[in-house]
Amino acid sequence: MNRVYNFSAGPSMLPLPVLEKAAAELVCYEDTGMSVMEMSHRSPAYDAIIKAAEAGLRSLMNVPDNYKILFMQGGASTQFAAVPLNLMKTGKADYILSGQFSTKAYKEALKYGDAQAVASSKDDNFSVIPATTRDSFRPDADYVHVCFNNTIYGTKYNYIPDTGDIPLVADMSSCIISEPVDVSKFGVIYAGAQKNMAPAGVTVVIVREDLLGNARPETPSMLDWKLMADNDSMYNTPPCYSIYMLKLVCDWVRDMGGLDAMKAHNEKKCAILYDYLDNQDYYLAPVKKECRSMMNVTFVTGDADLDKKFASEAAKAGLSNLKGHRSVGGMRASIYNAMPIEGVEALVAFMKKFAEENPKK
Numbered sequence: 001m002n003r004v005y006n007f008s009a010g011p012s013m014l015p016l017p018v019l020e021k022a023a024a025e026l027v028c029y030e031d032t033g034m035s036v037m038e039m040s041h042r043s044p045a046y047d048a049i050i051k052a053a054e055a056g057l058r059s060l061m062n063v064p065d066n067y068k069i070l071f072m073q074g075g076a077s078t079q080f081a082a083v084p085l086n087l088m089k090t091g092k093a094d095y096i097l098s099g100q101f102s103t104k105a106y107k108e109a110l111k112y113g114d115a116q117a118v119a120s121s122k123d124d125n126f127s128v129i130p131a132t133t134r135d136s137f138r139p140d141a142d143y144v145h146v147c148f149n150n151t152i153y154g155t156k157y158n159y160i161p162d163t164g165d166i167p168l169v170a171d172m173s174s175c176i177i178s179e180p181v182d183v184s185k186f187g188v189i190y191a192g193a194q195k196n197m198a199p200a201g202v203t204v205v206i207v208r209e210d211l212l213g214n215a216r217p218e219t220p221s222m223l224d225w226k227l228m229a230d231n232d233s234m235y236n237t238p239p240c241y242s243i244y245m246l247k248l249v250c251d252w253v254r255d256m257g258g259l260d261a262m263k264a265h266n267e268k269k270c271a272i273l274y275d276y277l278d279n280q281d282y283y284l285a286p287v288k289k290e291c292r293s294m295m296n297v298t299f300v301t302g303d304a305d306l307d308k309k310f311a312s313e314a315a316k317a318g319l320s321n322l323k324g325h326r327s328v329g330g331m332r333a334s335i336y337n338a339m340p341i342e343g344v345e346a347l348v349a350f351m352k353k354f355a356e357e358n359p360k361k
Contacts, residue, residue, distance in 0.1 A: 056250030099150035149175035201242030300330030
């Protein structure tokens, strides 16, 4: 088996034990005589799978009983519209802009009401998380929206914004189940699965029950959270296989020791990489230290040609998908839960070798 270390920001690498279990069950799941890909979503066998996936995620994240967990389609980007469609009652919403995806969510919300960018780090090239206080938000806003981890720029919130009684909505696509989070501090958490939970196809929405039932009349049925909750995420055929894989990932994280153990694992990994970056002068790390992401580490050489060569030679060395996002360039190492420590160690060893063999002009 010739597997590489896959540093892709998403779809990202999955835990090898999960892939191996899925492979063993691919043709025939338990005693059903068929693959999960083939079975009816209304069958008893699949009903057990989707219920186990929800229970596993609820247990892992310690989701309170007064929150619904929904399995939806369309990726996190579809939730950019679903959020205002389900939550805008007065027509006002406040957004904190910390990167590309929070900006996209804000622009989508402008279609449905008075969305206001109350804070932004755009002038700092999104290298820092904007600071806010309770006074930053309009008291009559229906919700406050944040993107908790910024995949492209490599930043993460080091605090939970104090929004008072205003529901806080968080896109956690690239950091969900990487560490414990107090779900009760949020009205809604949503996340595309393809970065840390499962293959692309399913989007998780965790929503407090009192926020259900307020969808605007024009809301498409497939985006109505209450309708999805009332139908246990099976208003139509759900992304069955991705949900099955999410169940396996939750089982793996549980077996690894849960989210406390996963946080320690992720802190150890990112410390190896950041410690190297902070103690050399060949690569530059643009993100302010207090805002660094555990999941996405960005760095540059300062020379676009060298950056291109780095990504190319790294791929040949079995370190895949290190090219930075096209909007920012440079390099990006996405080191989600499934990335082993050995992968980060191999990356640092390559970085040292590349710096020695490619002196700057």
